[in-house]
Amino acid sequence: MSDFNVLQPAPVLGERCRSLRCKGMYLNYGLSEADRVAGDGNFWCSRNQRAFGPDDQFVGDKECRDAGRSCYEA
């Protein structure tokens, strides 16, 4: 959102694992980036519905772009 005091550029990250989920995905679907109505930093894995993935590592927007994780699926 334009009023966020985000001053550091977002890191360049890989593609998200297809099993990554967060609240914002269910609030913003069909909306453009500029029209997002809400965001959220709380992520979970759709495969096991936990905050830790099938590899027992933390589920997050950064962590689940790591194609080296054993459970990662593009």
Place this chain on the structure above:
Amino acid sequence: MAERKHAWGPRDQNVLIGKEITRLDAPTTIVGSAKYSADINSKGTLFAKLVTCKHAHAKIKKIDIEAAKKVPGVKAVHLFKDIDENEIKWDGDLIAAVAAERAEQAADGVKAIEATIEYEVLEHFVDEENLEAGKTAERAKELGSASEGDVEAAIKGAKVVHKGYYGIQTISHMCLEPHGSHCEWKGDDLDVHLSTQNVSGTAGQFAEPLGIDEANVTITGNYEGGGFGSKFQADEWGLAAAKMAKEAGRPVRLMLDRATELKTAGTRPSGFVEVTVAADAEGKVVAWDSHHWGTDGPGGGGVDVQQLPYPFKFPNFKRSQTGLECNTGPNRAWRAPPHPQLCAMTQTALDDLAAKLGMNSYDFFLKNLEFTLNDKAGTYAEEMAIAAKAIGWQEKWHPRGEGKGPVKRGLGMALHRWGGGAGPCTCEIKVHPDGSVETFLGSQDIGTGTRTIISIVLAETFGLPLSGVKVNLGSSKYPTSGASGGSITVGGVSGAHRRAAQDALWTIFDKVAEKYKVEADGLSAREGKIFAGKKEVCSWKDACRLIGPMPLVVKGEGPKKDGLTADQVGGVQMVDLSVDTETGNVRIHKFVCVQDCGLILDELTAKSQVLGALIMGIAYSLSEERIMDNKTGRYINADLKNYKLPRIGDVGELVAIMHQPASEYDRGVVGLGEPPVIAPGAAISNAVANAIGVRVPVLPLTPKRVLDALKKGGNA
């Protein structure tokens, strides 16, 4: 024909919109006929209970779930952990579930499994306020920093500089209805009654892990007993219920017990900060410099501080943050994430700066409104004036700590902002030839009045009484609608329904115009009739007969940028309270919230949102917190007796004032559910500081913390 444009009607012509209308589902919830997920009890239902870990950090060396299967009545057992790969990461983490004919048999099954478990206990860390301990335990990680301007130079040139320490403890989501579901297989189809904020979005979350088609899953959620941001998932216990139902060939109901609900189903992260803030001779803030820490649980994150200082953008600021990886339950969104923590951490420090400047807090905040976001300064100023009048600010305010006797009285204030834009919504309206109207949408009413709001919009548009329309929601088989979070539901559903209803009405007007030889442009619907100007043309039922033998079906969508909805709301809160300096008890006398939210559809439900938020705010300000035992790593108050929530006597007089001048009405509908819960922490803390003359730095302001601050002398 004039161009037809979707819009709300003139404010003075509204019959229902903006009035105080009781929630239409109030009678069903009051008498208990509303069916929550915990009430579903179809024939043959099995009852499930959970095996949870009593250690904060451990590995399971041995477990025998077969022991439970030998218990009479037990029909299915589910193991959550792969004992070779999964660690237990917090007290209350799930290990296994047992489903049985009766709840007590399931409990016996749980005991049978617990007797077989051998743990390897690992080192834990739960001391989330202690940054140095976190570093020593190698649980700290740097989460980044940001800056703008020249903070050091601004501080050097400032008239007054204040340094302080502030904090707000972790709380758990306290949903009256715990997380859980009732799962029943019908052949290859799975029916789930789910306590959820996300009816349209959870079928796929069950389908994928279960290896079935999403089309074979039906989610039903007609009522929900609180979610506050924590109920968007199928959850691992939901999958367990579905798997055990499959295994047993019987329905399974699995609702979390209270302890597991508090330990595992969501927390709001803690935030602690050391801050330096500076102002010029006029009292305008010139610099902000803060370092934050805290935890969101085992992930090692913390409060998202990107919008801090909140809700200001001062000319010079910098901030940095360290996250602590704790063996505590993971966080989830908690009403207005993360604004309550940001507001508390910012506006307590600002209030201390005002005191150091010798300024009345009101004058100080007014002076700094120019730094608020989203062009809301003018609205904030109006709201401050209204709130001040309601609470008697100018008459009652005094410099800090003045007052005789052991009971000191004080005033405090804070302000907040929120987005609240309309969320995605699809609805299908049917206008039947007999004049009855119904709508279908895969949204949910999470106790906030969604059914009522939709009914108001449809009845107002069609000129019908509320009883003339029927709202069908709470099924994933209805048209897809967004989850209820972010205060986006009222805008989403009202915009989509107004569009669809106006489209349907215009279709009917065209038929009336043709039949009765009148101009369609001049028609209106009110009082169950169709009028041409002031002249009655026909009844609503007569008009609907022109549709033909089949219903008129119209789809509504949103959000759209057509003026029906908008975003960005703000509010100001002021509190008048007393502090007993001998006991540390804080007593709220009066709590005023002045809130804008665009066009108000139902004044009563809007005020109810504000009042509920104030009570929730009083809770986390005065008593509500998760208490961890550093030695054992356990959550020691995970029950309704020791997890302190306000009683009637703790609440005081609450005043909700909806600020809706013409400029707000003309903006269209904006969501309200979350914003009023943001400012109480700062407002109450500031009032306590005004009363006793010292800052109680960390919320909640329990009697012990108040007495400790008085003894220490505070930091302002």
